[in-house]
Amino acid sequence: MNESEKKCSTCGGKAAGYKCDSCGVEAAEHDEKHSCGGNHCVAKCANCNQAETKCAC
């Protein structure tokens, strides 16, 4: 595991864990079996604490 690889794909900043872009639940690790679908469990932007797909930084 390489923590430094986690980053927000929208702004390129650091990511702090993962967050669902649909229901907003947070997870320490990517949850492929998340109820909304594993593809909704995306990196959480450390700057705005939003899922990277909702990042507005």
Ligand SMILES: [Zn+2]
């Ligand atoms: Zn971001």
Ligand SMILES: [Zn+2]
């Ligand atoms: Zn969800």
Ligand SMILES: [Zn+2]
């Ligand atoms: Zn952001």
